């Protein structure tokens with residue numbers, strides 16, 4: 001047995017995963033949905049996320065269980081597809097040369113960006129135990145980025161700020177490393193029912209955070225004042241409404257994105273405001 005094993009090369013985990021995803025993609029193939037990220041069509045997407053009572057009670061957009069969330073092949077989520085569609089069709093992102101800082105990169109978007117030659121791509125994250133990371137992701141602390149001021153045309157930082165106690169400092173850092181005229185997409189789970197963001201420093205136990213904040217490691221639930229928090233550090237904030245503001249895409253249902261999600265597009269002005 002030993003001698004036979006010697007001649008069979010080990011199958012890398014990555015290859016096995018690719019085979020599994022290919023088979024799963026074939027099994028779910030169909031015409032109901034198309035994933036814009038990988039380009040394949042499926043009869044259904046896979047469910048993702050999980051429900052906690054507070055998520056339903058506060059109608060937190062960008063959280064909770066979604067029936068058609070994950071692409072069976074490339075594993076993009078509804079959030080990834082929204083950003084991809086916005087960048088590709090509304091901003092012609094892939095046809096231009098940009099520098100991009102991608103904080104806590106989502107695997108499906110990481111794959112697209114890292115394979116696009118026109119993008120000077122910097123995926124970065126603060127490594128934490130228990131989370132999966134793609135290879136070649138730089139180590140960065142969002143509260144103390146090592147990049148110089150005005151380094152990037154774009155920053156993408158999704159579903160990170162709700163984990164950071166000093167989110168204002170993180171927003172300042174993102175603003176600092178953007179070039180004047182640069183743009184950031186800064187998505188968070190958000191309850192439009194809440195006039196003010198809900199924070200309580202005494203809620204620290206994981207069970208209590210799940211109960212009051214919707215996830216064991218969240219430190220707040222953002223409310224309708226989220227754009228004001230971004231404006232406070234200098235951003236000009238555009239709230240892109242998925243249902244009404246996408247000009248180049250007519251059939252959003254086909255791409256299985258969340259129609260309630262608002263895309264927060266944050267511009268760093270060319271000149272500092274006099275205010």
Ligand SMILES: [Zn+2]
Nearest residue numbers: 035038071074
């Ligand atoms: Zn896909």
